[in-house]
Amino acid sequence: MTAQLIDGNALAKRIRAEVAGRTQALKARGVQPALAIILVGTDPASQVYTRHKVNDSTETGLQATLETYPADLTEAALLDRIQALNADPKVHGILVQLPLPRHMDASKVIETISPAKDVDGFHVASAGALVTGQPGFWPCTPYGCMKMLEDIGYDLRGKHAVVIGRSNIVGKPMALMLLQKNATVTVCHSATRDLKAHTLQADVVVAAVGKRNVLTADMVKPGAVVIDVGMNRNDEGKLCGDVDFEGVRQVAGWVTPVPGGVGPMTRAMLLVNTLEAAERAAG
Numbered sequence: 501m502t503a504q505l506i507d508g509n510a511l512a513k514r515i516r517a518e519v520a521g522r523t524q525a526l527k528a529r530g531v532q533p534a535l536a537i538i539l540v541g542t543d544p545a546s547q548v549y550t551r552h553k554v555n556d557s558t559e560t561g562l563q564a565t566l567e568t569y570p571a572d573l574t575e576a577a578l579l580d581r582i583q584a585l586n587a588d589p590k591v592h593g594i595l596v597q598l599p600l601p602r603h604m605d606a607s608k609v610i611e612t613i614s615p616a617k618d619v620d621g622f623h624v625a626s627a628g629a630l631v632t633g634q635p636g637f638w639p640c641t642p643y644g645c646m647k648m649l650e651d652i653g654y655d656l657r658g659k660h661a662v663v664i665g666r667s668n669i670v671g672k673p674m675a676l677m678l679l680q681k682n683a684t685v686t687v688c689h690s691a692t693r694d695l696k697a698h699t700l701q702a703d704v705v706v707a708a709v710g711k712r713n714v715l716t717a718d719m720v721k722p723g724a725v726v727i728d729v730g731m732n733r734n735d736e737g738k739l740c741g742d743v744d745f746e747g748v749r750q751v752a753g754w755v756t757p758v759p760g761g762v763g764p765m766t767r768a769m770l771l772v773n774t775l776e777a778a779e780r781a782a783g
Contacts (some may be wrong), residue, residue, distance in 0.1 A: 502612070503726070506648050512764035515647070518562050519771045523561040526778055533697040534563040535593040535619065535770075536585050540578065540604070541571035546597045553595070562774055575604045578614050579692035583670050586614040592781055593619035616780070619773040622669065631674050637773045642674035644765030645706060645727050653756055654704075654725060656681040662698050664688045664715065664742070668731055674706050685692035695719070698769035717747035725754040729762050736776035 523533055535557055539550050550566055557564030567580070574689030578596075586592050594617045600606050610618075615625035621639035629636025636644075649656065661683040665671035675685045688698050689709075699705050699719045707715045710727035720726060730742030749755050756762055 503519070503749040503755040504757045505651075506652060506727075506754055506761060508648065508756060508761040509597065510763045511648060511651050512644075512768035515593075515765075515768040516556065516771060519562070519775050520571065521766075522775055523777070526775075526782060527561065529782060531773055531778060531782045532563050532590070533561075533641060534565070534591050535595065535774045536577070536591050537564060537566045538581065538594070538596045539566060539598075540569045540571070540573050541601050546599075551721065552767055553770060554769055556773070560771055562563055562771060571601045573601075575608070578604065578609060582609070582612045583631075586617060587614075589781070591617065592778040593617050593770075595620050595770070616748050617777055619746050619770060619777055621673070621773065625632040627668070628672070630673055633680065637777070638677065638769070639669055639673045640647065640769040640773065641670050641708075641729060641762060641766045642677050642706075643769040643772075644762055645674060645729065647769065648727065648756065648765060649725065650706070650764070654754075656683040656704070658682065658684070659703040660684050660686070660701055661704040662686045662688060662702035663706045664695070664699070665706075665710075665729070667708065670708040674708065676702070678704070678706075709742055711742055713744045714742045715748060716744045717751045720748055720751045724751075724752035726752045726756070728756050728758050730758065731763070 518599045526533055533555045537550050554564045554566050583592050596609055615623050618626050618637055621637040626730035627634045661678045662670050665677045666689045667688055675687050678685045686698055688695055696719045700721055702724055703723045706727040712728055712732045726748055728743040732740050734740045739759050
């Protein structure tokens, strides 16, 4: 068996086209969906990510503004700027690129963003909405993973899903989203005993720990769906995920590649969240 690839690039392209159509409809009503992106410091990876986000937004007709600040910007100044964006009715989404400089409290910064403009889905109000099934913004990476499962027509009802990782950004919200679709969910982490015993039972495995080869072929049930959220570098410096791709693809039924899998979907769901923020504001 060779696994079928879940092409994140192709799905993200279709989602961007849908966003473009809905954006045009809003513009026809006199509403320009707008996203404000804040980058503090000169982290090279963050510079690349924010540039991609601006380009994606522009492609779909969303207005994206990138505000860059030096690494020595005070936390108070950043919070003041966020409050000004909260109060600006022409701004529908606010994204503060992480990581922030060490002198800033990321939690305090995120909690300052209005929940109505929290298009990253990181605010505690967004987390609470996800837990209780209320309307809110889902974090973009697990949201993108769910869209990939939906796109291949995978019915999660009654299936056993294993999430490797318990971060607030991916692992925990991923488990909740799977639960909402009636999967039976196991969350594994650094203190889990015998990870292989759990993953071998799984119909779906989501690997999201940022560690190479955390999931190998001998840990995968034949025919399982494997979603690789990891972003690492191999010994040759090439981008790779948390999954031993070449080995796992010989066992799994479906697998996401790295690059070209979850990454483009994360950016696509940011556009969806921003558009939905604008639609809600417009009534």
